[in-house]
Amino acid sequence: MDLRIPLLVKIPVLLIISWLFGGCGTKVGLVEEGNKVLIKPVNLAEMPMGEGSLAITHVHVLDVRTGNLLPLHTIWIRDGLIESVFPDGTEVLPGSVEVVDGAGRYVIPGLIDVHFHLDQLRGLPHLFLKKGITALRDPGAWIEAYGNERRRGEQLPRLYLTGPHLDMFPPAHPKDALIIRDEEEARQQVRNLVGRGASAIKIYYRMSLGLIQAAADECKKLGVPSTAHLEISDVREVIRAGVTGIEHVTSFGLALISPIEAEVYRQKVLADNHARREGRYEMWSGLDFGDKRNTVKEIFDLMKEKEVFFCPTLAVFEVGEESEDEVRGLGFQKMMEFTALAYGKGVDLTVGSHSYVPYASYGSAYQREMELMHACGMSLADLIRAATWGNARFLGAQEEIGSIEPGKKADLVLLSSNPLEHVKNLENVEKVMLNGVWVD
Numbered sequence: 001m002d003l004r005i006p007l008l009v010k011i012p013v014l015l016i017i018s019w020l021f022g023g024c025g026t027k028v029g030l031v032e033e034g035n036k037v038l039i040k041p042v043n044l045a046e047m048p049m050g051e052g053s054l055a056i057t058h059v060h061v062l063d064v065r066t067g068n069l070l071p072l073h074t075i076w077i078r079d080g081l082i083e084s085v086f087p088d089g090t091e092v093l094p095g096s097v098e099v100v101d102g103a104g105r106y107v108i109p110g111l112i113d114v115h116f117h118l119d120q121l122r123g124l125p126h127l128f129l130k131k132g133i134t135a136l137r138d139p140g141a142w143i144e145a146y147g148n149e150r151r152r153g154e155q156l157p158r159l160y161l162t163g164p165h166l167d168m169f170p171p172a173h174p175k176d177a178l179i180i181r182d183e184e185e186a187r188q189q190v191r192n193l194v195g196r197g198a199s200a201i202k203i204y205y206r207m208s209l210g211l212i213q214a215a216a217d218e219c220k221k222l223g224v225p226s227t228a229h230l231e232i233s234d235v236r237e238v239i240r241a242g243v244t245g246i247e248h249v250t251s252f253g254l255a256l257i258s259p260i261e262a263e264v265y266r267q268k269v270l271a272d273n274h275a276r277r278e279g280r281y282e283m284w285s286g287l288d289f290g291d292k293r294n295t296v297k298e299i300f301d302l303m304k305e306k307e308v309f310f311c312p313t314l315a316v317f318e319v320g321e322e323s324e325d326e327v328r329g330l331g332f333q334k335m336m337e338f339t340a341l342a343y344g345k346g347v348d349l350t351v352g353s354h355s356y357v358p359y360a361s362y363g364s365a366y367q368r369e370m371e372l373m374h375a376c377g378m379s380l381a382d383l384i385r386a387a388t389w390g391n392a393r394f395l396g397a398q399e400e401i402g403s404i405e406p407g408k409k410a411d412l413v414l415l416s417s418n419p420l421e422h423v424k425n426l427e428n429v430e431k432v433m434l435n436g437v438w439v440d
């Protein structure tokens with residue numbers, strides 16, 4: 001049988017295939033408006049959008065930007081967007097508005113998780129949504145890895161994806177890495193990823209400083225954030241290279257030890273990726289921030305000057321008090337201490353769950369991360385601001401999400417108790433709204 005396909009059939013088929021996998025893909029994550037690039041979730045087109053008018057009355061609304069709780073307010077939502085927020089009865093609603101009495105409830109903007117990994121955790125994004133997380137960023141997975149979740153038909157949070165992280169040979173996670181060999185390849189891969197819907201770029205720890213600089217520079221040109229997980233680079237050099245975020249508290253370790261210790265550690269990890277796992281607790285257990293006062297100050301000053309975000313992901317490193325491993329226990333305490341110092345100095349902290357962590361039940365990693373950040377001394381108003389408005393700014397999506405203000409998407413969480421009174425109250429989720437649609 002002759003399997004050759006005639007050219008007249010082949011051309012339209014190829015055009016359809018390239019439209020399905022290329023053409024439409026290029027517009028999913030990033031929508032260009034003139035010269036301005038808008039950062040969008042990859043699943044925007046699949047998300048149900050609220051229709052008509054709805055008002056939630058008699059609720060206490062948290063203005064996350066000021067930290068003020070606005071008592072007995074009404075939130076009016078029209079076609080999935082917040083139309084207005086006003087004290088009960090001070091504005092007349094049209095007769096066609098569906099009214100939901102929210103008496104006794106507290107409303108915060110949808111929570112955002114800026115460090116989520118899908119791995120093989122089927123259904124986890126939907127579970128997170130039910131717990132109030134209306135947007136997430138996965139820093140380091142193929143965009144296609146979310147295909148199954150997107151096809152399941154359940155409502156999903158807004159998915160801000162980065163594609164595989166950029167790394168050098170031999171990568172620690174080959175399945176989720178793009179290996180970079182030179183500067184031009186770094187720039188090319190950034191452009192490819194952004195073209196395919198990535199709304200940020202994740203830089204992984206084997207990348208050399210020169211390549212980090214090239215990738216971060218290309219991101220800057222395109223107007224997308226670049227964020228780094230470090231093990232063997234000095235965070236100060238990486239910040240000066242132009243990244244907009246630092247993932248994991250452990251990324252700061254190398255800058256806080258002596259230059260010779262740093263070089264020994266660097267060589268160990270360069271030779272064997274596994275060396276970082278226990279090595280980082282050993283390193284952190286020996287840190288003295290008093291001794292390193294000037295370095296700590298230099299790091300935080302630099303972060304504030306360059307407006308670099310810090311996502312500690314404490315929960316994934318947590319070592320419980322009952323642990324008999326003193327080195328790990330002390331190492332984790334130092335990570336908490338360092339995060340507390342960053343908060344005290346006014347560094348922009350963000351909240352990332354890492355999906356699944358040792359000291360939280362399945363689906364509650366984000367809540368555990370908030371508890372730990374609160375235990376670092378963050379006030380609840382600052383913590384919720386970081387989890388919503390701060391995270392939206394880190395994503396570059398603050399025009400659309402992250403606060404309850406007219407014109408924003410109606411991503412809301414209704415709580416049964418005051419979130420400014422106790423961190424656990426953030427778990428008392430009664431209802432979640434995404435894009436103006438109630439989550440079932």
Ligand SMILES: [Zn+2]
Nearest residue numbers: 115117139354
């Ligand atoms: Zn991660």
